[in-house]
Amino acid sequence: MAAKEAAASVPSTPLLKDELDIVIPTIRNLDFLEMWRPFFQPYHLIIVQDGDPSKTINVPKGFDYELYNRNDINRILGPKANCISFKDSACRCFGYMVSKKKYIYTIDDDCFVAKDPTGKDINALEQHIKNLLSPSTPYFFNTLYDPYREGADFVRGYPFSLREGAPTAVSHGLWLNIPDYDAPTQLVKPRERNSRYVDAVLTIPKGTLFPMCGMNLAFDRQLIGPAMYFGLMGDGQPIGRYDDMWAGWCIKVICDHLGLGVKTGLPYIWHSKASNPFVNLKKEYKGIFWQEELIPFFQSASLPKDCTTVQKCYIELSKQVKEKLGKIDPYFTKLADAMVTWIEAWDELNSAGAQAPAPVANGTAKK
Ligand SMILES: O=c1ccn([C@@H]2O[C@H](COP(=O)(O)OP(=O)(O)O[C@H]3O[C@@H](CO)[C@H](O)[C@H]3O)[C@@H](O)[C@H]2O)c(=O)[nH]1
Numbered sequence: 591m592a593a594k595e596a597a598a599s600v601p602s603t604p605l606l607k608d609e610l611d612i613v614i615p616t617i618r619n620l621d622f623l624e625m626w627r628p629f630f631q632p633y634h635l636i637i638v639q640d641g642d643p644s645k646t647i648n649v650p651k652g653f654d655y656e657l658y659n660r661n662d663i664n665r666i667l668g669p670k671a672n673c674i675s676f677k678d679s680a681c682r683c684f685g686y687m688v689s690k691k692k693y694i695y696t697i698d699d700d701c702f703v704a705k706d707p708t709g710k711d712i713n714a715l716e717q718h719i720k721n722l723l724s725p726s727t728p729y730f731f732n733t734l735y736d737p738y739r740e741g742a743d744f745v746r747g748y749p750f751s752l753r754e755g756a757p758t759a760v761s762h763g764l765w766l767n768i769p770d771y772d773a774p775t776q777l778v779k780p781r782e783r784n785s786r787y788v789d790a791v792l793t794i795p796k797g798t799l800f801p802m803c804g805m806n807l808a809f810d811r812q813l814i815g816p817a818m819y820f821g822l823m824g825d826g827q828p829i830g831r832y833d834d835m836w837a838g839w840c841i842k843v844i845c846d847h848l849g850l851g852v853k854t855g856l857p858y859i860w861h862s863k864a865s866n867p868f869v870n871l872k873k874e875y876k877g878i879f880w881q882e883e884l885i886p887f888f889q890s891a892s893l894p895k896d897c898t899t900v901q902k903c904y905i906e907l908s909k910q911v912k913e914k915l916g917k918i919d920p921y922f923t924k925l926a927d928a929m930v931t932w933i934e935a936w937d938e939l940n941s942a943g944a945q946a947p948a949p950v951a952n953g954t955a956k957k
């Protein structure tokens with residue numbers, strides 16, 4: 591292909607430029623954005639500042655963003671703000687709620703641009719968009735992985751009636767360098783680094799749960815946004831670092847019920863900072879034994895046919911959480927109530943004609 595033709599084939603406008611927000615939870619600084627600038631600059635950022643709201647977070651020049659700290663969250667949500675975690679990366683879900691876009695990409699501030707085996711910088715956002723814009727295959731496993739990818743297809747024996755696939759709701763990316771291990775594994779393998787680049791995108795089959803990591807995650811906010819609640823974690827809560835796990839179990843049950851797909855695999859980011867395993871152990875401790883009861887709950891959870899919207903599914907799930915998990919610990923009764931508060935707040939902010947949140951102290955709300 592001649593250079594001129596090649597240049598013409600590259601879309602001049604980045605994909606979904608005005609339909610996607612990038613949500614970043616932070617207690618640190620945002621210098622990591624410099625490395626992402628070529629890929630992120632065209633997009634609008636929603637920064638959720640955790641911790642001390644009086645601290646000023648400096649956003650590198652040239653980025654279009656809005657920033658919310660705890661005072662903003664309290665001001666916008668009022669009493670409902672108690673469903674948004676404090677001093678935990680779970681706070682990021684506030685960004686999903688205030689966004690007005692169809693798609694969300696969320697990334698941690700210690701995640702950098704990784705290189706593929708050829709040494710080329712990976713545009714993680716572009717790959718997530720490709721994952722979200724192509725169908726998933728939750729009903730029948732394609733052994734040649736993503737059949738919609740250039741140079742692949744459905745293999746012999748794949749039912750033609752299923753080749754249209756299902757709409758993709760979630761794209762779950764992975765990490766080179768520091769893998770997302772739990773504290774016990776971090777303690778046993780402190781020097782383990784992930785150097786294995788697997789060039790594949792897989793649909794997680796219907797009926798199978800997975801441990802969703804919020805570090806490098808994209809989703810279709812219109813298809814599954816109201817279920818992407820990251821729970822009650824951090825300050826004042828008996829558990830931490832199960833924010834994304836909780837959300838992942840809830841969204842997978844709902845995606846399976848609504849016929850939506852969840853993909854995992856490419857893209858990779860470079861995860862640079864290993865959080866403290868001893869601090870993590872304290873945060874995770876209860877989750878490590880609770881999850882032995884949580885997983886069977888989600889595996890057997892079923893939603894009635896009249897749950898035809900994400901909100902209805904989520905409210906029904908919260909009822910089952912209260913009824914079946916409340917006996918494990920009062921925390922789950924509190925969490926079930928917070929799930930309802932989250933949906934109420936979501937609907938308040940996202941109902942037709944809802945007022946956009948007032949401009950924020952640190953940033954320049956662009957809405
Ligand atoms: O109290 C806090 C702590 C952190 N953040 C911001 O959240 C992300 C992740 O923080 P960090 O990189 O320190 O933690 P990890 O252990 O690597 O996080 C992964 O584990 C899960 C924790 O729930 C989560 O899925 C992953 O993110 C950074 O951007 C911090 O600045 C915060 O907002 N509040």
Ligand SMILES: [Mn+2]
Binds near residue numbers: 700861863864865
């Ligand atoms: Mn990290």
